[in-house]
Each structure stands twice: as C-alpha cells, then as structure tokens.
Amino acid sequence: MTSTAATPPAKPQSYRTNVEIDWCPGCGDFGILNALVLALQEMKIPNEDVVLTGGIGCSSKIPHYVNVNTLHTLHGRSLVQAQAVKMANPRLEVISASGDGDGLGIGSAHFVAAGRRNVDLTYILFNNGVYGLTKGQASPTLPYGEMPKSIETENLKFPVNPLFLGLASGFTFVARSYSYNIKHLKETLIRAMKHRGLALVDVMQPCVTYNNINTKEFYDPRLYDIEKEGWNPVASNEEEYKQKLPQAVAKSMEWGDRIPMGVFIDYQTETYDQKLQKLVPDYGKKNYVMEPIDSAGKPLNDITKLMESFC
C-alpha cells in the first residue's frame, strides 16, 4: 500500500518536482527531462508562467516531473490542449510533450492542423518507434519491415517522418535532437522556445525495454549535425522560406548510415495570436484570464445592442 499523503512540494525556483520517476532505468526520456529542466533554468521563466502538457504514454508522464503548471491530457490531445492554453493566455510559455504514437498515430489530425495555425509554442516529440506503456507495439515511426523484440510480426506499415510532416504542415521551426546528447538537446529546446511560432523538436529517444533496434548503439555513430556541416536553417523572409523548404525536406528524408539532426528550418512569420488580431482587434491586449467579467456578480458585458439588432 502506498501513502495517500500528497507529494511534498518542490523547492521554489526548482524546475523539478519531488515526484518519483517511474520510467525504466536507462530510458531515453531521462535525457529529455534533464535537458528541458536545464533549458528552463537557463531561460529563468517563472514557474507559474510555464505550462507543460502531455498526452498518454511513458513520455507523456513528463508533466509530473517538471515543477510548472501541467496538463496531463488524453491520448493524442497534448498538442491540441497546448494550443488552446496559449490562445487563452498568450503570456504563458507553453510546451507540449508527446510520444510518437500519441502525436503521429492517434493525434495526427492535430499535428497537421497545428501547423496551419502556427501557435507560438514548443512541441517535443519523444520518438522511439514503439508504444512503450502498452508493452512495445509498433508506432507510426517504426521503419517498414522492422521487428523489435517486443512485437511478434514484422512491421507492415511505412513510417511517418515527423520532420517531413512537420515541414509540410507548416511548423515554422523544425528540429531533431537526441536524448543522449543533453547539450545539443538543451540548446535546441532553448532555440525552439525562443522561436516565435510553432516549433517541433523530434527527439531520438531509445526505448531500452522494447526497441532493441533503435538503440544508443544504433544512433551514436549515425547522427550528425547538419548545422555543423554548413546548413543554415534561418529563413528571414517568405522568399527565402520557399527556397529553403524543399532543401530542408530533402535533408529530413535522410535515414541510414547517416541520420541528420539539428535545426532544419527556422522561419519567423505571423503567429496565430497575430492572425487572431485580424478578427478580434483587441485580442492579446488584455489578459483574458485576469480581466474581470463581473462586478460583484453583475455581468459586465452589455448586450443591449445585440438585442436591438433582432427587433
């Protein structure tokens, strides 16, 4: 029997909670947690101004380990809830965590639609090729024909390429990093958070329990940094973006002896809050959350004109 007592509160300014982590020893998720905490420490955003959402799955438990506001949502709904949080209160720093099954299987409609909006938030995809929490079934990113030890038959489906899909859907910052390269991952997360617009960080994150193919030993010799090899992902205008996008797509398709990581595209364009101002001119000027809607219980909105319009 476990204790019913609430978990002791985390120390102020700390970005880690005191909640015990239940990931498997050696899990790639630890690297992402550590990099995220380091990134938040470096950016010094007050804890109460950060919101972290998760879906369902091993990776989506990360909200419980980070001492910020957290929404542990439903399977596949991490990104969609994160967008609404940011729309509701654009002053918040919003981060959404999701596994590859959560984000690209059950949540793929939201992934595509999110690219069309370009809400200013950071989406971290924990990519390990399997559904860990349900004992290792094939996920949408598992390569065709592969058969990790957790599944009984080879994978008959072609994989989704998160980078390619992110670029095609309109994510304005698309990057790949690696959970065993904390320094690169931390820097990438900081760049993603600083980016104004929707950022995708696809993290290669080995599942040590179920995926015996895409392991640390698999990734270590293959991953290379495209930016160190001369790729400049920054597109400073629409013309440059159109010119760089196909090149970024081509890079995103590399897979084999060499696997690219780094930032593929970084394009600053209209974010969703700016677009909303076209329809709601005052959007974002007042804080919807803190703005009162009543005065001692009396509604502040006056609908007299609306009623008149029907007379």
Next chain:
Amino acid sequence: MMHDLNLMVAGPQGSGINFTSDSFAKLMTREGYQVFTNAELFSTIKGEHSYFRVRVCKDMIRSYSERIDILIPLDSKSVMLHAKELSKDGSIIYEENLDDARHAAIPYKDILQTVATRFGKALSEFNVMKNTIALAGATKMIGIDKEKLKKIISENFASRQKIAEMNNAIVDEVYAEFKPSKTFDLEPVTYKKRMLINSTHAVGMGKMVAGLKFQSYYPITPASDESNYLETIMDKYDFVVEQTEDEIAAINMAIAAANTGLRAATSTSGPGFSLMVEALSYAGMTETPVVIFFYQRAGPATGMPTRHEQGDLKYALSAGHGEFPRVLIAPGDHKEAFYDTVEAFNIAEKYQLPVIVLLDKAMAMSNYTVDLFDLSKTRIDRGKLILKETKDYLRYRFTDDGISPRSVPGVKGGLVTIAGDEHDEDGHIFTEDADNRIKMMDKRMNKTSSILNEVPADMKVKFYGNPENKKVIVSWGSAKGPILDAMEVVKDVSLLQIRMMEPFPVEEVMKYLNGKTIIDVEQNYSGQLADLLREKTGLEAISRIVKFNGRPIAFEEMVQVLGKQKLGKREVLSYD
C-alpha cells in the same frame, strides 16, 4: 377578423424561400404581432423541396399550425404538395392564372419586365426576384404599408444597394398593379417591442452575458449557426471563436481554455458529441468547468441532419466511460435558452464539472418573437476561482463540500497540476492507493447532492396549468411549445416540464406527479424521459405520445391527441 394567420413559402432550396419568410416574419414582428416560424429544409444546398411556415397572432404562440392561409409556392411541386393544407378561405399566390377568384394570380412576368426595363436590364436577371413579387402580394393582401416592407428589404441588402432598389421597385409595382379579390384581416394588435430570434441567438447572447472568452466548434448542422453568430460579434465583445479540425479538438480546446481560467464552451450536434465523449469523461475526472451546447437532430448516424428530434437524452446523460458528475439542463424555449446559458457557466464553475445544455433543431432553426431579456436577472458566480497570489496550493484539495479552490496558470504560488488519471490532492498520478480512490470518488460524486440542494427550483422543473388536474403531461425541451398551446384548448391537463435531468430532481418531480395520471410527450421513438422518470421515481406514464418523423409537433395534432377519450400506451404523431 382572423385570430392567427399562417403563411407558407415553399420551393426548391436556394430559391429565396428563407429570405421571403424571414422578411415576412420580421415585418410582422415590427407590426407588434407575435410570430412563430418553422423551417423544414432538405439537407442540400440547392434544388430540393423545402418550406417555411410563419404563424402570426396578436397573442402568444409557441407552435406551427397545420393550416395554411397564404401559400407562396415558388415551383409547381410546392402547389402539388401543399395545396391540400390550404384552409377553406386560404389563397395561393402564384404566377399562373389558376382561374379561381379566391387565389391570387399575379402577372409575375409583366411586373418583372416592367421593372427590368426601368433599370435597363434583361428580364433574365430579374427571375430570381419572383419571391419578392409573392411577398409583396401577401403583404398587400394583409394590408401592410409597403414602405415597411421596403425598409426590411433595404436592411437585408444593406451592402448591395442596387439589389435593394430593384427589389423595392418590384414592391412598388406589385402594390400598384395587383388588385387582390381577397384580403386577410388580422385582429389588430397593440405594439410591443420584441426580438425575432432562434435559440442559437439566445445562447449566443447568453454567452456574452456570461463572459465567454473561448468558443471552439467543428461545423455541423444545426449547431454551427450558433458559432457562426458568435463569429459576427467576436470583434465587439473581444473573445475567440476557434474552428477546429474535428470535434475531438473542439472539446479538448474548450477544456484546456477552461483550465487556463476562461469561460469556455463548445457547441455541437449528435455526431460531433459522439467524438467528444472521451474528453467529457476527462472533464469529469479533472473537475473542469466546461459547457457543451448539444443541439439534437434526427439520428442515428448521420440521420436526417436538418430535421428535428429529441433522441439524445439518454445518451447525453450516460455518455462517457466511468462514473463522474455532470449537470444536464434542457431549456424549452429561447428565453430559457438565454437564462440557462448564463446559469450553465455559473454551475460549471461553482461545482467544477462539465455541464451539458441540451437543445434541438426545432429551437435552433425556429425563429419566434421573444420579449427583450431582463439583464437584471442575470448574475455571474465563478465559484472558488483563485486569480491572486496563493500558497500551499493543491488543485484537488479535500474540502467539506468536495469543491477545491481552483487556481490557473499564471497565478503565483498556485501551480496547477491537472490529470485524467486518478490522482492525489496535488494532481499527481502515482498513487493507485485504494483509500485515495474512495476519497476522490466521494469528493467528485458528492457534488450532485450540493447541486440538488442549491439550484433554484425553477431551474429543475416548471409546472404549468391547473394543479387540481388529474392528468399531468411530463415533457421537456421544445415539445413544451405545442403542449402549452394545446393546453389553451384542452383544459383538463397540466404540464410538468423537466428542465434539469442530471442530477435528477426527484423531490420536485414527486411533488407534482405523485398520484397523478402521467402522460409522456416527447419527440423521439421510445419515450426516453418516461424511462428516466421510471428509473428515478418508479412512476410510470400511462401513455407515451411520441413523434420521430423529423418534424416538430404541430398545434392541431397536439390538441387532437390530448383530447382523445382514451389514450393508447403509445401514440405516434406523424404530421409533416
């Protein structure tokens, strides 16, 4: 003198039938009459047969009539289909000369040619304005000042000045040339200012009073009319309407916005609600104050998207896996839809749970006159919302009433941890402790007893008619309208309208129904409210009067069935 007048405009979808009926309804509203409309549309954009009814009376009316006094058919099929409904003294306004003095044959072509020539245009460009001829013919027969009709036409085409001028020239021509052999003399009325609205407008205005800041939706008939109305006013009331990729996103966005501290809602119909069900359960578990506006239409599956039904009561009551508290409110008219909308947000925030407001197609598409809302009767209660710095905060803290203080992101010291897994007081999920589970289930489920104690009686049920009557109808939602109208003729029966179905107000229902002869009236196949009544109280309706052909109940068929000497266990209404 006529007590009430019934006009029907019928024709192919897209031929201007709704413009014609809307203009007529507006005109009569401005004359001070009470107006009730019924729209029967085919689920298509153009071509299929559709019809609109407009009923006008100096007294309150809440249903449509089977009788037609003026029929405006915009094609020959409409004559074939609806001439049989024409009253003994009724008139058809039609292009061809029907060689019958009581009908109003107007030389459509001559009028269009005259006006076209005046504007220097081809006749073909004016064919779409045939409906204006018929409309002007009708208003002339009723004796309405043509300038009032022209004003409405000008308002309708405010952004297309030329179109307005052409239509108004047609009105002048009809009033000059058309000499009806028959007129309709409505009983005069004392003017009173009223709105001509449907429930999507009432809900929309209710949401503004409630301080709604976030509405999400995915297009679906008939619910999206409400969101589309909100889109027209979001610039003035400073809030967001978000059209999402699907209903799963719609409800998840509303939930997240609510958990961020906004008053948030989503609106949908049956198929969309089905996609929202997992998240409804999540809202129950996470104690999220989200409000779902559910406009029923004829199901199952895609069913008849533009037709009416009250078939989703049991579904809305039980949807969602696991057990969690919810509130279900069913307004019975536009006025209730407005006030209930405001209260729905109060209940959601006060008790921190999902609230479903159950409406239907008849309410969404039937415009009728409503007195201006009394805003002094509205109030806002945000419950235990915390927006200022706090400390030692726990989102799911155990309290005496089971309701925890509710902080939101951005509040210093009030970090929020929300989780759909079973959780501790702090929202973390790593306990599957048996004692904690019992305490958390009790915390959530016990809210229903507070709601039953605290919600005002008239939010739960409303009683109409003579309390001494032995026979009491039990009903809900828009079926109330035809029942109340029929009760003015059939005096030996009363009505108990059930307005809150969850938690079910057993005490109030027993007070009015115990020892009575209960007659159930519903617009579904099986009589779902009668089943619920039996489950909750053990009371059994002696008869279930149902209608499920996709059309609302007409006044006359309601009178007829209630007047029967002996009601069968099941009475099926079928007027269309």
